[in-house]
Amino acid sequence: MAKKTPKRGSRPRCGLCGKTGKLTKTPCCDHWICDDSDTYVLFSYARNSCWRNHDRYTICAYHYHEGHTGSWQTCQRCRESFDTEDYVDMATNEYNFEKLPNPPSYEPTKCAECGQVIIRAHGGYSIxxxxxxxxxxCSLKGLL
Structure with a gap:
């Protein structure tokens, strides 16, 4: 007797990376995601965990953890909790299942010394x- 091949797409996939391995659902938005938080190395700041990335770097998860009601996309409390630049990043980055439509505009952060644009979500700056x-x-000038 021939083995039946499972239909393509019959297994759930991580909504961020597409893998079908060890998955769970997010408590905030009920999407399938890799259950990989155990692979994150503390203080490494690595972005290799789908679960941690969604949980740590999205307004969706923030909205859930703060116990806000309604949709995160229209939540004024979420909007007021962050500088516009940080809010836009957390609402539109690749760790979201659904991105904020029509995010607000903002002036990018620039280095106070050389004027270079700083992408705060990527780190590599000092205050x-x-x-x-x-x-x-510029942070390293005078140290090396």
């Missing part, structure tokens, strides 16, 4: 008292 945001290169 210096009485100056503000300083890029990684």
């Amino acid at each position: 210096v008292p009485n100056k503000g945001y300083v890029c990684g290169t």
